[in-house]
Amino acid sequence: MRKLLLALAATASLIHAGAAVAQKNYGPGVTDTxxxxxxxxxxxxxxxxxxxxxxxxxxxxxxxxxxxxxxxxxxxxxxxxxxxxxxxxxxxxxxxxxxxxxxxxxxxxxxxxxxxxxxxxxxxxxxxxxxxxxxxxxxxxxxxxxxxxxxxNYPAEGKVFAAHILATKPNAKIAILYQNDDFGKDYLIGVKAGLGDKAKSMIVAEASFEVTDPTVDSQILTLRSSGADVFVNAASPKFAAQAIKRVGEIGWKPVHYLTNVSATVGTVLRPAGLDHSTGLLTTQFQKDPGDSQxxxxxxxxxxxxxxxxxxxxxxxxxxxxxxxxxxxxxxxxxxxxxxxxxxxxxxxxxxxxxxxxxxxxxxxxxxxxxxxxxxxxxxxLQMARFDGTKWVPFGEPITAK
Structure with a gap:
């Protein structure tokens, strides 16, 4: 009888343990279905x-x-x-x-x-x-x-832009267009951090805009008048497209860096004009679905x-x-x-x-x-250049910190 009781107790313990393991634990918004x-x-x-x-x-x-x-x-x-x-x-x-x-x-x-x-x-x-x-x-x-x-993150991309500028155009005169919120300011912070002590001498103009502004045409004209030969475009898609188009229309030909979040061919580059977009530089971390490779x-x-x-x-x-x-x-x-x-x-x-x-x-x-x-x-991140049809990655991936 004693052995039987022990066996029953052990069985009950196993059943209880199994039930505990199988028990579902749900937070808000979760049901069985x-x-x-x-x-x-x-x-x-x-x-x-x-x-x-x-x-x-x-x-x-x-x-x-x-x-x-x-x-x-x-x-x-x-x-x-x-x-x-x-x-x-x-x-x-x-x-x-x-x-x-x-x-x-x-x-x-x-x-x-x-x-x-x-x-x-x-x-x-x-x-x-x-x-x-x-x-x-x-x-x-x-x-x-x-x-x-x-x-x-955006500051890291700004640092990568800065590293590329220092490596390819160390005497650049840089103009930066940025959205006047945390999104745009993060790029400004990243570029300046990446340039280090050279930021004060290399950045010759900054212009911000509000997302409620109708266009950034006046900002582009102001930045061009600074004599900059490098342009960092830290804008969301609508304004990035406006900036690319306007830069092309006025004949300004800086080395043009574009934030990754606005580097979409369909919603930004085509509306801006593929002719105006050719030669743009950006960073990538994902494949380009429009690239035949x-x-x-x-x-x-x-x-x-x-x-x-x-x-x-x-x-x-x-x-x-x-x-x-x-x-x-x-x-x-x-x-x-x-x-x-x-x-x-x-x-x-x-x-x-x-x-x-x-x-x-x-x-x-x-x-x-x-x-x-x-x-x-x-x-x-990896640097990429737009060839008029697609983004073409170049160089080795860079760890953004």
Whole structure:
């Protein structure tokens, strides 16, 4: 009898342990059948060219859901329009967190808009993942442990521009156009840091603009009058296109550096004029979907099949859409790894411990790495030049720090 009782006790203990292992642990926005995420995107307003990011992300998770979802759960991405207006972003994010009760935010667009919700989401301990902006502030896990960027940050790109200028045109006279917010100022900071002691003598003109300005024509004329022979264009797509076009129209021929986020052929270079765009310099961290060298690449084939089926109205050659394909895969990986422990804390823990994660669309050899002290998933860039049709990478990838 004593042996029987011991055996029964042991069996009960094993059953209890198995139940504990199998127990599901859910945070807000999660059920047995659904994972609810949120984001804000400027579908309207001065930065509406970025609206394709939201459309791509929604389409991406429709694809994931059609493939069976994440561990059997469908992902419900609620994508709201904030018009690139920080007050509207705050209102929309409060709705997502307090009314919709999303598990986390994913891919929210914009430096000023994310800045407006930065403290709020961290106070609420809501995952604020893979934000669609390269501001340096997103990699600050000590003070903002719930926020994480995705692409290489803007100050780092500014430093890479500066390094290239110093190497190829050490006596350059530099003019800088920048958006008057954290996005534009980060480039200014990066270029100056990269130039070091030479910044004061080499930078001969700076001009800022507001996203509510109708054009940047007057700024371009002011910068040209400085006698600059190098132009750093740190503007979002609408204004970047205006600047490229205006520079070409007035016959100014500086060495022209363009921020990566505005280096899209379809939404920036074509509207600006491919003739005006030829010779532009930028940095890259992902493949160019319009470049024939990737036509047989399995990752690019998968991306193009996704676009054809789930976002046919989108521009397959727009690198913003490829960026969404990459960040969408990163988000799906984090959720998949979380299994049935879908709490905000565990999602953030997994996102903060990614090791050599390869997602489709990155240049060969580039992987995602994070840690509790590093919330900058991507940290390598490569210079590229526009040849009138496509971006052509040159040189070796540079680690951006």
């Amino acid at each position: 659904e994972i609810k995420l949120g984001q804000t995107i400027p579908y309207s307003g001065p930065a509406s060219a970025y609206g394709t990011l939201g459309r791509s992300h929604v389409a991406f998770f429709k694809m994931i859901n059609d493939q069976g979802g994440i561990n059997g759960r469908k992902v419900n991405l609620i994508s709201l329009d904030d018009g690139y207006s920080p007050p509207k972003t705050i209102e929309a994010v409060r709705r997502l967190v307090e009314s919709e009760e999303v598990l986390g935010l994913f891919g929210t667009l914009g430096t000023p808009t994310n800045s407006a919700i930065h403290k709020y989401v961290n106070q609420k301990k809501v995952p604020h993942l893979f934000v669609s902006t390269g501001a340096g502030k997103w990699n600050d896990p000590k003070n903002f442990p719930w926020t994480m960027g995705f692409q290489p 990737w036509d047989k690449d399995p990752e690019m084939i998968a991306y193009k099949e996704f676009m054809k089926k789930y976002y046919p109205e989108g521009d397959v050659n727009d690198q913003l859409n490829l960026l969404c394909f990459a960040s969408g895969h990163a988000m799906a990986h984090v959720l998949r790894q979380a299994g049935d422990n879908l709490t905000r804390e565990n999602v953030m823990k997994i996102a903060g411990n990614l090791k050599d994660l390869r997602v489709p669309g990155l240049l060969p050899g580039l992987t995602i790495n994070t840690s509790p002290t590093n919330h900058g998933p991507l940290s390598m």
